Amino acid sequence: MEHANLTWKRDAGILWSGRFLTSLGLTGISPFIPYYMETLQAGGPEAVLFWTGLSLSAPALSYAICTPLWGKLGDRWSRKWMVARALLGLALSMLLMAVAQTPFQFFLFRLCQGAFGGISDASSAFVGTHARPKEQGLALGRLERASALGLLLGPLLGGLYVNTWGSRSLLLTTAALTGILALYAAFALTGTKKARPLATNDKRKGILPTFVELLNQSAVRRFLVAGILFKLVDFSTFAIFAPYIAGQLHSPANAAATVGLLLAISSLGELIGAPWWGKRNDHKRLERNVIIASLLCSVFLIAHFAPFGLVWLICIRFLLGFCYSALLQTVMLSVLRSSSDENRGVRVGATNSLLMVGQLSGPSIGVFIGAQLGMSTVFLVMGGVMVIAALVIARLPGLTRLRKTKLPVH
Numbered sequence: 001m002e003h004a005n006l007t008w009k010r011d012a013g014i015l016w017s018g019r020f021l022t023s024l025g026l027t028g029i030s031p032f033i034p035y036y037m038e039t040l041q042a043g044g045p046e047a048v049l050f051w052t053g054l055s056l057s058a059p060a061l062s063y064a065i066c067t068p069l070w071g072k073l074g075d076r077w078s079r080k081w082m083v084a085r086a087l088l089g090l091a092l093s094m095l096l097m098a099v100a101q102t103p104f105q106f107f108l109f110r111l112c113q114g115a116f117g118g119i120s121d122a123s124s125a126f127v128g129t130h131a132r133p134k135e136q137g138l139a140l141g142r143l144e145r146a147s148a149l150g151l152l153l154g155p156l157l158g159g160l161y162v163n164t165w166g167s168r169s170l171l172l173t174t175a176a177l178t179g180i181l182a183l184y185a186a187f188a189l190t191g192t193k194k195a196r197p198l199a200t201n202d203k204r205k206g207i208l209p210t211f212v213e214l215l216n217q218s219a220v221r222r223f224l225v226a227g228i229l230f231k232l233v234d235f236s237t238f239a240i241f242a243p244y245i246a247g248q249l250h251s252p253a254n255a256a257a258t259v260g261l262l263l264a265i266s267s268l269g270e271l272i273g274a275p276w277w278g279k280r281n282d283h284k285r286l287e288r289n290v291i292i293a294s295l296l297c298s299v300f301l302i303a304h305f306a307p308f309g310l311v312w313l314i315c316i317r318f319l320l321g322f323c324y325s326a327l328l329q330t331v332m333l334s335v336l337r338s339s340s341d342e343n344r345g346v347r348v349g350a351t352n353s354l355l356m357v358g359q360l361s362g363p364s365i366g367v368f369i370g371a372q373l374g375m376s377t378v379f380l381v382m383g384g385v386m387v388i389a390a391l392v393i394a395r396l397p398g399l400t401r402l403r404k405t406k407l408p409v410h
Contacts, residue, residue: 007190011130012139014185015123016146018087021181022119023150025094025174028158029167030056036167042103051103057360058107059114064356066115068207071125071349075342079129080189082122082345087182089116091175098171120147121352125345128336130190134282136336140329141278148270148325155260210343210350220338222392224354226290227331229389231358233382234324236366237301244375248307258310262317269321277326286330286337291390293326298386304379328355 029036033055037048074082093113100106123143131139161170215221245262246255280289300320306312332351339347369378 008130010188011126011190012142014181014189015083015126015143017181018083018119018185019123019143019146020150021174021178022087022090022117023147024154024157025090025150025170025178026113027151027154028161028174029097029170031155032158032162032167032170035162036106037103039167040100040103040106047103051107055103055107055110058110059117060356060359062111062114063118064114064353064360067118067121067352068210068346068349070118071121071345071347072207072210074122074125074345079122079126079345080185083119083126083189084182084186086117086119086122087178087185089113090119091179091182093117094171094175094178098168098175118349118352121345121348124332124336125348126189128339128344128348129341133337137278137281137329137333138275139278140333140336141275141281141325144274144278144325144329145271148267148274148321152264152267152271156264207346207350210346211354214335214347214350214354217338220334222395223286223290223331223334224351226294226389226392227328227351227355228358229385229392230294230324230327230331231355232362232365233297233301233358233385233389235359235362236369237378237382239363239366240370240375240378243370244304244378245313247375248313262313265314265317266321266324269318269323270325271321273322273325274329278329280326281330281333286334287393289326290330290393293323293330294386294390294393296323297327298383298390301379301386302383305376331355 034048034052037051037055042048042051070082070085090113093109093116096109096112097106100109124140127136127139127143158170161173214224241263242255242259245259249255249258277289277293297320300316300323303316304313332348335347335351336344366378366382369381373381
């Protein structure tokens, strides 16, 4: 038992490091892609914005397409190799981005990042297989904390690094560190190649049938719909956050610093909240946690509408991050608990693919509402969307059955 605990602690440390390093590297370079485009001679300001927009959206699109396939391969072979593959895929794509000579090449390598990376779903599937059932919530919460910490430190450290050594150096450094971690994961993670024969009913379940199966399960389907709404809210408000803050300040010259501060405060809230909600998920009903967190998020989103100053915004951004950290990890936990070891990877991949609907549509919806009705209105509308998500979960037949399902202990 003691050996098993030590093995899991080592595995959890590798997964935590992978999530942190991935989040740190990607959020470290993303804000500075416009500057990198200038070094690639993208052209005038309009061309720079065009290639920046394409490059920012590219990974989400290729990730949504490829992640169910990687999950299926993980079910067939080993979760360990999917974690190592995701880290190595990110390292190689970062290396290619560092040596890109044109904006189009950079765009293609960003597509590679989404297609061959994906440490989030790989680590979640690994947790579902190797963590104890009563500790899966806490494990997912700690992984969310790693991502939040990377999100908090990434822009700050990335800015210092880019300012000192340039964007290419940042990409090369991230590639090297991620590659080293990939090699360590390949040797140190639990799990070996397991070429098991496919069961009769397993042969009939490909990637598309997995989507149908997820959507046909009432409990899981409602979590998925809520998860898409959570993503939509997050990315729609993020898209208009900078101009909203600029409009709220009496000194627009300080807008960039204020936006950075408030986003960091949100990440700090997620950093503190993620393991707290994860531990709560191990002991409380999942739908209760999601309803409470989403309704609180609704309150804090609507609170943006009240112009009470910077201190007010700092408080509500922290609380919003704290509560939002509960949502997506709980959606993923519901999928893990409803899955078996034979289909866990492909179901996690299909789930992340479906959640991309909210991520891809959110910015356009937020910008449209902000342009037509004003930036503040976006927060009011998205607060209402959070209430709708809570109502979707509130009438959740079969959740108690899902919660009591006993998964095999590995």
